[in-house]
Amino acid sequence: MAKDYYEELGVGRGATADEIKKAYRKLARKYHPDVNPGDKTAEDRFKKISEAYGVLSNEEKRKQYDSVGHDAFVSGGQGYDFSGANFDDIRNTFGGGFDFDDIFGDLFGGGRRSAGRNRVMRGDDLYYNVRIPFYDVIHGNEYELNINHTVTCSVCGGKGGEKKACPTCGGTGQSSRNKGGFFVGSVCTSCGGSGQVTVKQCGTCHGKGHVESKERIKVRIPKGVDKNSKIRVPGKGNAGVNGGASGDLYIVTNVQDHPVYRREGDNLYVDVEMDMFEAALGAKIEAPTPYGAVTLNIPAGTQSGQKFRLKNKGVPMLKGSGTGDLYLVINVKIPSVAYEADREALREMMQKYATSAREDLLKKGKI
Ligand SMILES: [Zn+2]
Ligand SMILES: [Zn+2]
Secondary structure: OOOOHHHHHOOOOOOOHHHHHHHHHHHHHHHOOOOOOOOHHHHHHHHHHHHHHHHHOOHHHHHHHHHHOHHHHHHHHHOOOOOOOOHHHHHHHOOOOOOHHHHHHHHHOOOOOOOOOOOOEOOOOEEEEEEEOHHHHHHOEEEEEEEEEEEEOOOOOOOOEEEEEOOOOOOOOEEEEEEOOEEEEEEOOOOOOOOEEEEEEOOOOOOOOEEEEEEEEEEEEOOOOOOOOEEEEOOOOOOOEOOOOOOOEEEEEEEOOOOOOEEEOOEEEEEEEEEHHHHHHOEEEEEOOOOOOEEEEEOOOOOOOOEEEEOOOOOEOOOOOOEOOEEEEEEEEOOOOOOHHHHHHHHHHHHHHOOOOHHHHHHHOOO
């Protein structure tokens, strides 16, 4: 079981942005690969805490993380696979709202900054929780949702304004200075490393290149969704940066329980009551299925707890084309017998039909 991001950083779920940053800074300084060269354990730990920080330091991502939970968040594609990643990969992944310089600026004297502000980055994925009535699991349905996401600013085309090559660094994003005989490369402070400066900021997006947008979208919820199924709506996440593709939108389904059907994977279970006379003599009963009631013959001598399978009357499979089964679980009800004459009749029957194997059980139960 993976640690959740709060545990990873050793902060409470109610931690403020500042507390999260402090916790990360402290851990990152301890586990940073440059501080622990060749130490694989430290490196792994660094990747993990960076992943946690990447999510918890971003207000939007943190909200989504809190609402869908760790496992859904990570398996939904929002989690980052850091196996084999290096420091720069991590930096790139979080380039958007993740200010590494803020965290590591004093640790590395700014020397690790790279000309990265122009990097093409894919937009963030978004997650929406949707409650699905049980009936829609069986038949599928189309939903209309109002979503809030960012889209590329149409006025500046995502550039944030008019730009030109930075006159200080000549567009390289780097400046070098002489430090005790060594030339130390560092980021150009005029352009922040992008190599470009804004001549005129876009008034619509205020230089961000994207704007908030509400959109009404239609989503087909397929048959067979379960709790925490994720339906991907491509390109409906947040806008990318510097021409990067938009992220995706994921509908995370929360299926309502049904009062009668219990679901286990693609199979359904329903408790069916029979009285002991029906169970003893056999009976033709009507049983519910999500596809309409069916009539079936329950054989004489049916026991409580016995299951009868109705093939393909369960939940349609989300992957593949099959359908699960429905199991009727028999629950035999025993009447309380009020009249002495009836009790006498039952005693007589007991003489003939008693089936208890308790003596056997007592024998076998000896240690
Ligand atoms: Zn704009
Ligand atoms: Zn510059």
